[in-house]
Amino acid sequence: MKKIKLLIISAVCLLASCTKDLVSIDYGDINPEIFPKSETDIEAMVNAAYYPLRGSWWDGIFSTSERGVMMISDCTTEILTGWYDEKLQATQHSYMPDHAGITYFYDWFYNKISMMTMTINLIEESTVSDELKRKAIAEVRCARGLLAYTLFDLYGPLVIAPLEVLKNPLIEAPLARMPYNEMVDFIEADLLAAAEDLPHPAEAVYGRFNKALAKMILIRLNLHEKRWDQVVALANDIIEYNHYQLDADYVGMWNLNGAKTSREVIWAIPCDYEGTSENQWQLMVLPGVYLPKGGWGTIQSTWWFYDTFESQDRRRTMLIAEFTDAEGRTYNRNNPETFLNYGPLPLKIHEDAARTTSFTTVDIIMYRYADVLLSKAEALANGGGTPTQESIALINEVRNRAGLGDLQLANYSNLTTFNDMLLTERSHEFWCENGQYRADLIRHDKFVSRAMEVRGSEYTSPEKQLFPFSRTMISEGKGLFIQNPGYN
Known part of the structure; x- marks a missing residue:
C-alpha cells in the first residue's frame, strides 16, 4: 500500500479566509509520542480534515467546476447540459472506467478518508484534554462521514482501510470494497457520533460543522436507504433546535453575503477572492459576451427543465433566459446562438460583476x-x-x-x-x-x-446509476476490488 500522506495546514484558519502554505506531512515520519501535543496541533489537524471538503479546482471535492460533485452530478440530470469532456459524458450517461473526469472523485479523495482515520487516532493518543479531544474528533468524524457518504452515493461501497493497515503503510495490503450494509453502518456511526459532540447550530462558527449538519447528512443517507421513520425523526430533531427558518428571500441567499446572514443555511463553505476556498461558478456559467462581466460559458441548463417551472416561481429567477451583449445583440430561446442553444444560463448566484479574479466571494451553500x-x-x-x-x-x-x-x-x-x-x-x-x-x-x-x-440517451441504463471506478483502482486491488456492474 502506498504511504498515506496528509496535508497539514500551517495555520489554524483555513476556512476563515486565511491563505497559508500547505505542508505535506508523511505519517511515517511522525512520532505519535510527541505529535500532536498542543491545542494548535489539534486545530491544524482538524482544519486539514476540512481541506478536501472545500471548493477548489485542483483538490476540493465541492469545487463549482467540472472537478466538483455538483456540476457532474447535475449534468446527469435535466438540470445541466455539457457538450464536451466529462460534462458531455455525464450528460449522455456515456461514462466508462477510462473517463478520468468521472473516476476522479474516488481516485483523488478516497485516501482522504484514511487520512481522517489516522487523524482521529493521533488525536485520541495525544496529551491534550479530553474535552478538546472530544470536540476535535467530532469535527473529523463529521468530515469523514460527509466525504464517505458523498463517494458512496456516487460509486457505491468504498474501500475503507482499517487503522491497523494504515499504521503499517510499507506492508502491501490490497483491500476489498466494504460490504454494502457495513458501508452504511460506517457512515452512520461517524455522523451519529459527530452529532452527539458537535456544537448546537446557535453556538457553531459559520463555515464549521454543527449538530444539524451531521443530522442533515444522516437524512440524506436514510433517504438513500429509504428508512423513512429515521428521516422523520432526524428532521424533527433539526426542527426542534428552533434555530432555522426559511429565508423570505430565496434569491438573496446567493448574494455576496447572503449565506452568512441567512437563518436557512445549515452549512456553507466560505469563499474568497484569494482562492482559500474557491467559488468559480460565474466563470463556468457566463459566456464571454455576458454583461457586465462574462466568463468561459462551459455549461447550460435545459429548456426542458426551464419549462417545468411555474412562471411566477422565484426559484427560476437566476435561470437566465435572455441577455444582451455590448453590441446590443439580444440572445434568447429564439435567438440562442451558442450561448442558450441547450437551455438558459444556470447562474443561481449573484453575478459579482466587481470580481477581479476567476473567483467570487459568494459562499457555496451546501x-x-x-x-x-x-x-x-x-x-x-x-x-x-x-x-x-x-x-x-x-x-x-x-x-x-x-x-x-x-x-x-x-x-x-x-x-x-x-x-x-x-x-x-x-x-x-x-x-x-x-x-x-x-x-x-x-x-x-x-x-x-x-x-x-x-x-434521448442511447447510453443510459440502470448500471449508470453508479459511476465506474478507474482501471487503476481495480488493478491495484489485485482481484479483491470489484468493479461496478456494467463497466467490465
Whole structure:
C-alpha cells in the first residue's frame, strides 16, 4: 500500500479566509509520542480534515467546476447540459472506467478518508484534554462521514482501510470494497457520533460543522436507504433546535453575503477572492459576451427543465433566459446562438460583476433548512404508504416562499403523483447546489427514464446509476476490488 500522506495546514484558519502554505506531512515520519501535543496541533489537524471538503479546482471535492460533485452530478440530470469532456459524458450517461473526469472523485479523495482515520487516532493518543479531544474528533468524524457518504452515493461501497493497515503503510495490503450494509453502518456511526459532540447550530462558527449538519447528512443517507421513520425523526430533531427558518428571500441567499446572514443555511463553505476556498461558478456559467462581466460559458441548463417551472416561481429567477451583449445583440430561446442553444444560463448566484479574479466571494451553500422540510414530507408520505395533509403542508411552506400557491392533497392522493410532484419541487429548490438531485431521481427510479425523455440517451441504463471506478483502482486491488456492474 502506498504511504498515506496528509496535508497539514500551517495555520489554524483555513476556512476563515486565511491563505497559508500547505505542508505535506508523511505519517511515517511522525512520532505519535510527541505529535500532536498542543491545542494548535489539534486545530491544524482538524482544519486539514476540512481541506478536501472545500471548493477548489485542483483538490476540493465541492469545487463549482467540472472537478466538483455538483456540476457532474447535475449534468446527469435535466438540470445541466455539457457538450464536451466529462460534462458531455455525464450528460449522455456515456461514462466508462477510462473517463478520468468521472473516476476522479474516488481516485483523488478516497485516501482522504484514511487520512481522517489516522487523524482521529493521533488525536485520541495525544496529551491534550479530553474535552478538546472530544470536540476535535467530532469535527473529523463529521468530515469523514460527509466525504464517505458523498463517494458512496456516487460509486457505491468504498474501500475503507482499517487503522491497523494504515499504521503499517510499507506492508502491501490490497483491500476489498466494504460490504454494502457495513458501508452504511460506517457512515452512520461517524455522523451519529459527530452529532452527539458537535456544537448546537446557535453556538457553531459559520463555515464549521454543527449538530444539524451531521443530522442533515444522516437524512440524506436514510433517504438513500429509504428508512423513512429515521428521516422523520432526524428532521424533527433539526426542527426542534428552533434555530432555522426559511429565508423570505430565496434569491438573496446567493448574494455576496447572503449565506452568512441567512437563518436557512445549515452549512456553507466560505469563499474568497484569494482562492482559500474557491467559488468559480460565474466563470463556468457566463459566456464571454455576458454583461457586465462574462466568463468561459462551459455549461447550460435545459429548456426542458426551464419549462417545468411555474412562471411566477422565484426559484427560476437566476435561470437566465435572455441577455444582451455590448453590441446590443439580444440572445434568447429564439435567438440562442451558442450561448442558450441547450437551455438558459444556470447562474443561481449573484453575478459579482466587481470580481477581479476567476473567483467570487459568494459562499457555496451546501445544505439548507428547506431540505429538512421536503425530506420530512417525502418520508411521511412514503413511510405511511399514502400522502397526508402534513406532507402537503410542508411542501406548501417551501412553495409559498417561492411565491407559489398551495397544492391540494386531493390532486396528489397517491404516491406516484405525489412523488413525481416532490421530485419536481426538489429540482426547482436545489438546482446547482450540492448535486443531490441525481440521488433523488435514482431513489424514485427516474434516473434512466428521465435521461431518455430529456436527452434521448442511447447510453443510459440502470448500471449508470453508479459511476465506474478507474482501471487503476481495480488493478491495484489485485482481484479483491470489484468493479461496478456494467463497466467490465
